[in-house]
Amino acid sequence: MKSDLHKVLHPIAGRPMLMHLLASLDVLGPERTIVVVGSGRDQLEKALAGREASIVVQEPQLGTAHAALQAESALGDFNGDVLVMFGDVPFVSSATMQRLIGRLHGPGDPAVVVLGFRPADPSAYGRIIADEDGRIAKMVEFKDASEDERAVTLCNSGLMAVRAEDLFSLLHRVTNDNAAGEYYLPDIVMLAAADGRGSAVIETEASEVAGINSRAELAEAELAWQRRRRAEAMAEGVSLIAPDTVWFSHDTKLGRDVIVEPNVWFGPGVTVAGSVTIHGFSHLEGADVGPGAEVGPYARLRPGAELGAKSKIGNFVEVKKARLGEGAKANHLTYLGDAEIGAGANIGAGTITCNYDGYFKYRTSIGEGAFIGSNSALVAPVNIGAGAIVAAGSVITSDVEADALALGRTEQKTKLGWAGKFRAMMRARKKDS
Secondary structure (H helix, E strand, O other): OOOOOOHHHOEEOOEEHHHHHHHHHHOOOOOOOEEEEOOOHHHHHHHOOOOOOEEEEOOOOOOHHHHHHOOHHHHOOOOOEEEEOOOOOOOOOHHHHHHHHHHHOOOOOOOEEEEEEOOOOOOOOOEEEEOOOOEEEEEEOHHHOOHHHHOOOOEEEEEEEEEHHHHHHHHOOOOOOOOOOOOOOOHHHHHHHHOOOOOEEEEOOHHHHOOOOOHHHHHHHHHHHHHHHHHHHHHOOOEEOOHHHOEOOOOOEEOOOOEEOOOOEEOOOOEEOOOOEEOOOOEEOOOEEOOOOEEOOOOEEOOOOEEOOOOEEEEEEEEEEEEEOOOOEEEEEEEEEEEEEOOOOEEOOOOEEEOEOOOOEOOEEEOOOOEEOOOOEEEOOEEEOOOOEEOOOOEEOOOEOOOOEEOOOOOOOOOOOHHHHHHHHHHHHHHHO
16 A cells, blocks of 8 residues: 555545444444454554454464464454454445354354355456355465366455354464465365365355455545445435535435535535535535535535534535524635524625634624624624624624624725825826836
């Protein structure tokens, strides 16, 4: 990846690829989760803070079997089933994981169940030689395979299910007598076979077990995820005018009859109720949009933005940690930060809530039905009462009572004829220069 960030922490749809995998695992309710890491332990510990996951370090890195063996002490006296997954293979579904476990307890009582796939280009993948019922006769790494074995299209993803009581006894017997000099995890299948115990393979789509090892593959994974999510959104009743230009996060929630125009970005933590229109080139993150609201174009909703029913945020309006009541609107060129805006209030173009003094943040409260004139600056902390009017161009530093008119600007002075005299003077000066 050529990155200071650990590979498995690179995000897809706003979530690190490792967290995609762990979210699928969580559906199965695992008793224990162990993350084996070679380097970058400090980054993994920070990312996994608050989760019930143990981290063990593989040092040196001697292959996948050696990596799995590092989990032995962390599993301790665990006697259940073990799923072995790869952190850079993030899209394995909970259903596929459950199929692996189910087959482990299925016909023939296999020692190991391997997840296989058939890629368009088998290239350097290890091969699985199996019969029609999925019973494995042989598994071989590409480097060690014969020409006939390389012609087999069923490939090994490396993902598997095995009972804990079998896993570590087999892992301790794996050797590095191969072309790469590494301890291969798939070798446990043939070791079990030598003991007279069979193993089985189940298949899945190649896209589900695609590994990510470069920036290009990360981009491909992002695009594949987005395409699936766009299709789901439209199937659930969302209209995407130009689907390929809309980008979702892993947790984006959209209600029925939402219309999303081109070039909209959903960051993490966005919930949109039904019958909302999101106009083009808008950016939403950490926002809650109520039913019938309208956003954009060119709007930015930052974390903590809450839009009430039928409210409106227009072009070049930014909202951060602010709540708009039902029917409230800010149509143009406005910043609303750390604010409470009552139902039906109107925020004029160019209005800003001055919420930060360089050290602390302060809140602005605008009452129901208030009217804030264009190009006004509301210096927080300040309260604008219900039904109050703030005259255009005002700087408001004190509370405004309900139904009052506040003017925070100097008195206008007009000098008749001054402009004509000024132009004449300047033309004469330019002529003489």
